[in-house]
Amino acid sequence: MADMSALSQLLDASLDPRRNKEAEAAISQEQAKPGFSLALLHIVASASAAQTTRLASALYFKNFVKRNWVDEDANYKLPENEVVAIKRELIGLMVSVPPNLQSQLGEAISAIAESDFWQRWDTLVDDLISRLTPDNSTVNNGVLQVAHSVFKRWRPLFRSDDLFTEINHVLSKFSAPFLQLFENTDAFITASEGNPAALKDAFTTLDLIVKLFYDLSCQDLPPVFEDHIGSIAGLLHKYLVYDNASLRSSDDTESGPQEYVRAGIFEALMLYIQKYEDVFGPQLGQFVETTWSFLMTVGLETKYDILVSKALQFLTAVASTQHAESFNNQDVLVQVIEKVILPNLTLRDSDVELFEDEPIEFIRRDLEGSDNDTRRRAATNFLRQLMSRFEGLVTATSQKYIDAYLQNYAKNTADNWKSKDTAVYLFTAIAAKGTATAAQGILSVNENVNILDFFTTHIAGDLQAEDAEPILKVDAIKFLYVFRSQLSPDLWRAAFPLLVNQLGNDNYVIHTYASIAVERALFMTDANKQPIIPRGDVVSSSRDLLTHLFKLITKNTAPEKIQENEFLMKCVMRVLIFIRDGVLPICDSILSSFIMIIRVIRHNPSNPRFQYYMFEGIGALIRFAAPKHPQVFEERLYEPFAECLSQGVEEFTPYIFQLFSALLEANPAGELSSYYRSLFNIILQGSIWEQRGNVPALARLLSAMISRDAQHIVDDKQLEPVLGIFQKLVATKAHESYSFELIEAIIASLPPQALEPYFVTILQLMLQRLSNMKTENFQQRFIAFYHFVSARQDKGLGTDFFINVTDQIQHDVFKPMYLTVILPDTQKLARPTDRKTAVVSFTKTLADSQAFVDRYPKGWTFTTQRLIELLVNPPVPTSADDIIPDADVDEVGFGVGFTQLNTCKKPPRDPFPEIVDVREWVGRYLKDADRRHNGRIISIVEERLDPVSKQALVGYLHE
Numbered sequence: 001m002a003d004m005s006a007l008s009q010l011l012d013a014s015l016d017p018r019r020n021k022e023a024e025a026a027i028s029q030e031q032a033k034p035g036f037s038l039a040l041l042h043i044v045a046s047a048s049a050a051q052t053t054r055l056a057s058a059l060y061f062k063n064f065v066k067r068n069w070v071d072e073d074a075n076y077k078l079p080e081n082e083v084v085a086i087k088r089e090l091i092g093l094m095v096s097v098p099p100n101l102q103s104q105l106g107e108a109i110s111a112i113a114e115s116d117f118w119q120r121w122d123t124l125v126d127d128l129i130s131r132l133t134p135d136n137s138t139v140n141n142g143v144l145q146v147a148h149s150v151f152k153r154w155r156p157l158f159r160s161d162d163l164f165t166e167i168n169h170v171l172s173k174f175s176a177p178f179l180q181l182f183e184n185t186d187a188f189i190t191a192s193e194g195n196p197a198a199l200k201d202a203f204t205t206l207d208l209i210v211k212l213f214y215d216l217s218c219q220d221l222p223p224v225f226e227d228h229i230g231s232i233a234g235l236l237h238k239y240l241v242y243d244n245a246s247l248r249s250s251d252d253t254e255s256g257p258q259e260y261v262r263a264g265i266f267e268a269l270m271l272y273i274q275k276y277e278d279v280f281g282p283q284l285g286q287f288v289e290t291t292w293s294f295l296m297t298v299g300l301e302t303k304y305d306i307l308v309s310k311a312l313q314f315l316t317a318v319a320s321t322q323h324a325e326s327f328n329n330q331d332v333l334v335q336v337i338e339k340v341i342l343p344n345l346t347l348r349d350s351d352v353e354l355f356e357d358e359p360i361e362f363i364r365r366d367l368e369g370s371d372n373d374t375r376r377r378a379a380t381n382f383l384r385q386l387m388s389r390f391e392g393l394v395t396a397t398s399q400k401y402i403d404a405y406l407q408n409y410a411k412n413t414a415d416n417w418k419s420k421d422t423a424v425y426l427f428t429a430i431a432a433k434g435t436a437t438a439a440q441g442i443l444s445v446n447e448n449v450n451i452l453d454f455f456t457t458h459i460a461g462d463l464q465a466e467d468a469e470p471i472l473k474v475d476a477i478k479f480l481y482v483f484r485s486q487l488s489p490d491l492w493r494a495a496f497p498l499l500v501n502q503l504g505n506d507n508y509v510i511h512t513y514a515s516i517a518v519e520r521a522l523f524m525t526d527a528n529k530q531p532i533i534p535r536g537d538v539v540s541s542s543r544d545l546l547t548h549l550f551k552l553i554t555k556n557t558a559p560e561k562i563q564e565n566e567f568l569m570k571c572v573m574r575v576l577i578f579i580r581d582g583v584l585p586i587c588d589s590i591l592s593s594f595i596m597i598i599r600v601i602r603h604n605p606s607n608p609r610f611q612y613y614m615f616e617g618i619g620a621l622i623r624f625a626a627p628k629h630p631q632v633f634e635e636r637l638y639e640p641f642a643e644c645l646s647q648g649v650e651e652f653t654p655y656i657f658q659l660f661s662a663l664l665e666a667n668p669a670g671e672l673s674s675y676y677r678s679l680f681n682i683i684l685q686g687s688i689w690e691q692r693g694n695v696p697a698l699a700r701l702l703s704a705m706i707s708r709d710a711q712h713i714v715d716d717k718q719l720e721p722v723l724g725i726f727q728k729l730v731a732t733k734a735h736e737s738y739s740f741e742l743i744e745a746i747i748a749s750l751p752p753q754a755l756e757p758y759f760v761t762i763l764q765l766m767l768q769r770l771s772n773m774k775t776e777n778f779q780q781r782f783i784a785f786y787h788f789v790s791a792r793q794d795k796g797l798g799t800d801f802f803i804n805v806t807d808q809i810q811h812d813v814f815k816p817m818y819l820t821v822i823l824p825d826t827q828k829l830a831r832p833t834d835r836k837t838a839v840v841s842f843t844k845t846l847a848d849s850q851a852f853v854d855r856y857p858k859g860w861t862f863t864t865q866r867l868i869e870l871l872v873n874p875p876v877p878t879s880a881d882d883i884i885p886d887a888d889v890d891e892v893g894f895g896v897g898f899t900q901l902n903t904c905k906k907p908p909r910d911p912f913p914e915i916v917d918v919r920e921w922v923g924r925y926l927k928d929a930d931r932r933h934n935g936r937i938i939s940i941v942e943e944r945l946d947p948v949s950k951q952a953l954v955g956y957l958h959e
Contacts, residue, residue, distance in 0.1 A: 004039050006030075008049060011056040027060065037064055037078065038085055044101055045093050054097075058104035065108045070115045072692075072734035073773075087112070091127050095142030099204075102142055106149035113150040118166050124150070125173045132177055134184045137201035144208035147174070151215035159219065167219055175216065175224040179232075182209050186235055196246035203247060203257035206239065210264035214271060221276045233283035236265050240290055252301040253350075259307045266291075266310035270317045277321055288318055288326075295340045302350050305375055312344065312378035319385040328390050333397045336386070342401065344379035345429070346422050347471070355471060359508035360564055366478075367516075380429040387430055387446065395448040398430045406458065417469040420458075424475045427454055428482060439523065439886060440485040451486055455479065463498050470507050477502060477510070481517040484524060489532040496521055496533050500541070503548055511552060515571035522578045523886060531578065538575065539582035546575055546586070550593040559604040562597060566609035573617040577884055577903060580624045587625040591633070594618050595640045598652075602644050605651040612899060615655035619903030620884075622662045630667030637663065638675050645682070650691065654898050657697030662904035664704040672709040680705050684721040689728065693898040699729065699738035700906055703745035710749040722746065723758055730765050733775055740781040744788055748911075752796040759805045767809065770821070783822050784834040787841035788911075799841070799849040818859060823866050833908050835875035840912055842867040843922050847929030847937065861944045867922070868952045874918040923956035930957075 007030060013023035030036055043049055043057040065086075068077050076083050090112075094105045117124060131143050151170065157163055185205050192198035213232075216222055225232060240262055249256030255263075269287055272280040291311050298304050319327060327333065354362045365374050387394040405423035409416045431449045432442040445451055462468040462476040480487070480495055487495070499521065502514035524532050538545070553568050555561075563569075576583060576590070583590065597614065605611055618637075626633040641656045660679070664672075672680065682688060683702055689695060702725065706713060713719055726746070729739035743762060747755065766782055790799045806814040826838050842863050845852055852860045885902050915921045930937035938957075941950055 004042055007039050008043055008053055008057075011043070011053050011060065012050070015052060015056055031064065031068075034079060035082065037061060037068075037082060038089075040064065041086070041089055041093060044097060044105070051098075054101060055104070058097075058101045062104045062108040062111070066111045069112055072732045074115050087116075087121060087124075091124070091131070091143075091146060094146050095131055095139045097142070099141070102145050106145045109146050110149040110153065113153065117150055118169050122169075125170055129173060129177045132181055135188050137188075137198070137205050140181065140185075140205050141201070141208060144205065144212060148208055148211050148215060151212065154215060155218045157219070163219065167216075171216065171222050171224070175222050178209075178212065178216070179224065179228060181205075182213075182232075182235060185209060186238070193244060199244060199246055200257060203261060207257065207261050207264060210236075210261060210268060214264070214268045217268070217271060217276075221279060226279055229279055229283065233280070233286075236268065237286050237290065240265050240287065249303050252303055255303045255306055259303065263306050263310045266307075266314045269314050273314075273317045273321060281323075284318070284323060288315070288323070291315060300343070300348050300350075306373060308344060308375050309373035309378035312340070312375070312382045313373070316378070316382045316385045319382065319389065324386070324389050327386055328393070330393065330397065333386070333390075333393060337383075337397060337401060341379050341383050341429075342422065342426075344375040345425050347418050352471070355509055359512070362509055363512055363516075363567070376425065380425070383429045384433070388433070391446065392448065395430055395446060398426055399449075402426050417472055421471055421475055424458070424472075424479065428479065432482065436482060441482050441520070443485060445483070445486060451483055452491075455483075455487075460495075463495070463502075470510060473502070473505070473507075473510050474513050477513045477517050481513070481520060484517075484520055489526055492521060492524075492532050493534070496537075500545065503545070503552070512565060512567050515549065515552075516567050519567075519571040519574040522574045533578075535578065535580075535582070539579045542575060542579050542582060543586045543589075546572060546590060546593075549575070550597075554593075554597065557600065559601045560606050563601050563605070563607040563610040566607055566613055569610050569613040569617065573613045573620060573903075576617050576620040576624070581628075583621060583625055584628060587621060587629070588632075590621060591636055594621070595636065598640050598644065602647065602649045602652065605649060608651065611651060611655070615652075615659065616901055616903050618659055619662060619901045622659060622666060623904050626663060626666040630663070630670060634663050634667070634670075634673065634676070642675070642679070645679075650693075653691070654693045654697045655901060657694060657701045658901050658904060661697065661701040661704045661906070664701070664708055665906065668707065670708060672705060672712065676705065677709070677712070680709070680718075684718065684725070686725075686728070689725065692734070695729070695735055695738055696898045696900075699735075699742050703742055706742075706745045707749045710751075714750060714754045719746075719750070719754060719758070723762070726762070727765055730769060733773070733778075736769070736775065736778045737781060740785055744785065747789065747792075747795075747797070760808045763805055764809055767806075767813070767817075770817075779821060779825065780829060783826055784829060784831070784837070786822055787826070787834065787838040790841040791837050791844060791911075793844055793848060799845040800851050803849075803851045803855075815856065815859075818856075819862070823862055826866060827869055831908065832875045833910055835870060836915070836918060837911055839867065839870050839875065839918055839922065840915070842870070843925050847926055847933075853936070853940070857944065860940060861946075861949070864945060864949050864953055868949060871919055871922065871956070876918075919956060923958070926953075926957055 007027070010023050010027050010030065013019040014027065016023075040057045040061040044054050044061065046054065049057075071077055078086075090105065090109060094102055094109065097105070113121065113124075128143050128147055131139060133139050154163065154167060185202060189199065189202045189206065192202055213225075217225060243258065247256055247258045249259075273284065291314055295308065295311055295315075298308060318324065327336065351362075354365075366376075383394065383398070402423045405419040405426070409420035409423065413420075427449070431446050431451055431454070433444045433446055434442070436442050459476045459479045462472045463480070468476075477499065480499065484492075496518075499514050499517050503511050503518065505511050505514070521533055522531065522538065526532050549568055549572050553562060553565065553572075594614065594617065601611075622633060637659070641660065644652045644656055660676075664676070680702075683698060683705075689698060702722070706722065713722065722742075723746075726739050726742050729735040729742065766785070769778055770782060786802065789797045789802050792798065803814045806817070826842075829835050829838060845863055846860060846867070852863065926937055941953055945953065
């Protein structure tokens with residue numbers, strides 16, 4: 001068992017920045033000892049240990065479990081007795097420790113549940129229920145925290161039989177005690193009204209109960225809830241209006257326990273109205289009235305923001321059902337707009353303060369599509385939902401207010417600028433229909449308003465005026481951004497230079513919004529997929545544009561400040577993608593700027609989005625400039641990248657391996673330099689493959705190195721360690737594709753005599769996987785691999801070579817493999833390059849395989865039929881296109897996982913570029929073979945083929 005006191009000291013040391021690195025290294029050593037995870041749990045449980053030590057231990061435990069609980073195939077990586085002990089101790093510990101430790105342990109439980117619940121942990125629900133109490137909040141909160149961390153996993157999942165089996169297992173045991181706890185908690189709150197501390201604890205319980213009510217209902221309506229829907233609705237309504245002075249927050253910016261519980265209730269109400277309206281409809285009236293009166297009277301303090309936005313989202317959900325009719329009335333709409341929409345659309349002093357004091361936070365909240373629930377966005381969405389039902393009425397009513405606000409602004413433009421801001425917001429809310437897309441902004445608009453007229457009359461002036469109020473300037477840029485796909489290319493060409501000018505504005509929000517709009521304008525294309533901004537215009541000004549963007553990014557040199565603003569870096573990336581090889585004259589200074597930023601932020605990588613755009617930007621530079629100057633790029637990037645690797649900057653590692661691969665692929669003829677050879681030695685050490693996020697990029701990098709340094713690898717006796725990596729990858733489902741990528745690179749690059757001693761083992765490993773743990777993907781990759789070998793007679797391989805190797809594993813094992821796997825499923829190969837290789841493979845088999853003449857005469861016939869099927873729709877490999885797909889970063893899951901860089905994706909390689917017309921090549925090859933083999937092909941055709949196949953094949957021979 002790991003030594004607890006020594007481990008406690010190391011955990012303490014890990015919190016000290018001066019000793020952090022060596023402490024982390026020492027803890028890594030400890031991890032290998034048996035019982036490490038249990039030692040961590042005992043430290044978390046130790047009341048005598050310092051709070052900071054216990055928290056550090058809980059964090060380590062969570063991360064250790066996430067990485068080391070199961071492998072890719074869901075087998076335990078820890079010893080069985082440790083697994084059992086952790087599950088036994090964890091729940092009891094969770095209910096007894098303070099809340100900050102509970103949340104870390106809750107995440108660990110969630111990670112364990114991911115693989116184990118419920119079949120391998122079927123005692124969990126009973127264990128939780130047995131610990132619930134009528135009135136001990138600390139214990140109850142621990143139990144509910146565990147339950148929520150396990151059940152919330154259901155929320156985003158698609159329906160499946162396994163999922164419903166798990167949910168029913170939980171509901172059959174948990175729903176009755178859960179409802180009992182809800183009632184007990186209600187009684188306990190009533191009894192504790194004069195006791196603020198007990199009341200706060202009870203509200204934490206209530207908050208968790210509301211979250212669990214959502215978890216348990218998220219996929220289907222639990223029968224027990226349906227049976228008690230009246231009493232449940234009564235309790236939810238009670239706490240939507242409940243108010244106790246001791247639960248109110250004295251700080252105007254901080255939400256209190258009541259706000260969080262009410263916000264959770266609104267979320268549950270939205271779920272029920274969207275999914276179970278037939279059951280919940282009769283309960284709805286009381287909630288709509290309460291919400292209405294709340295929105296009419298609530299203050300503008302920021303502590304109510306979350307609640308106001310949830311209340312508005314709830315009304316938006318109501319407005320999407322038949323209950324919307326109650327809004328279909330001019331008088332009601334006037335009330336809605338005056339009392340609810342406008343107060344929540346109008347800028348408050350706190351918003352202006354945010355604009356001035358925390359500009360990046362202002363931008364993140366303000367942007368369409370951000371996760372932040374703001375009053376403005378929720379009010380806008382509510383108005384749009386009403387508009388989708390009653391377009392004419394809502395437009396006409398809103399237009400009156402827009403005109404009135406604009407008139408008020410015109411009276412005194414200096415003092416009344418907020419009126420114009422409200423008018424622009426209100427106009428945008430009614431002009432746009434549907435949600436904005438990341439690629440094109442708003443796609444459909446309200447035909448009752450004129451966007452271009454509004455732009456030229458009210459917006460364009462603020463874009464041009466030097467002295468416009470900063471927030472109105474931002475409104476103007478944002479108007480362009482939101483309605484970007486509605487403006488004509490001519491208008492865009494006129495507006496684009498104005499946007500670029502705003503990059504020079506000193507105001508942080510203005511130049512950031514300008515960079516956001518410039519980036520999207522460069523992304524936009526016309527009907528012919530051509531950019532709407534002329535490429536030449538941007539190329540000619542790219543030096544100034546990029547220099548200025550880098551200056552803005554590095555204005556403040558602290559690592560966290562440099563990477564604070566991902567929008568500026570995204571703009572850099574887009575300019576580089578847009579100008580393509582137009583970067584060549586300036587690539588040296590751009591490279592220097594990137595290297596400088598990497599060197600600063602590697603010490604503290606804190607913004608994954610910024611890092612992603614930065615590495616995509618470097619990827620674009622490599623893609624468009626490295627083929628012309630491969631030496632320069634390899635030399636200049638090696639050192640900064642190698643420093644990041646040697647210092648273990650995990651966030652950068654998968655990106656760096658991808659960029660190294662792209663660098664080497666940009667110069668396929670060059671030999672590896674000495675510094676890449678030293679990197680090759682590091683890659684051969686297994687430990688670097690342990691981090692799963694590295695594997696896709698490492699497999700690609702290793703393949704690129706092999707193709708550039710084949711002879712050196714053979715001479716240096718490095719083939720066996722490379723094959724060792726192949727063996728590791730081929731054994732797991734998660735990495736099987738990369739194992740084929742690697743082995744195909746080895747076979748394509750190395751001389752066949754060097755590989756000969758290993759071929760039997762390579763195939764043995766594959767056949768083991770096929771018989772023990774076959775996946776659809778593995779089978780497809782194996783078929784492609786067979787054709788890859790069979791098509792390469794020129795390298796001393798080919799069909800007979802493959803048969804000879806399989807005979808050494810087991811005599812004649814080729815026959816069932818060929819008949820049941822390769823022949824029937826070759827047609828399923830999806831990649832055009834694989835299909836083309838299969839055509840070549842089948843043709844060469846018919847033309848040159850001796851085994852198919854002597855041993856497998858029927859195989860000759862079957863192969864012909866399959867070849868003809870492939871040729872009906874001859875495969876044409878796509879030439880490497882130049883389109884770089886745009887990744888929506890919100891879809892990209894960051895973390896220590898693998899994130900694909902789109903700018904330097906590996907292009908599909910056509911292994912037989914010399915074969916242009918596949919059909920013509922097949923006919924020519926078979927005719928040549930017939931001559932080589934003294935008429936053998938024609939006589940086999942006559943002997944073995946049925947009339948239909950004969951006619952088809954002879955057709956190719958005569959083409």
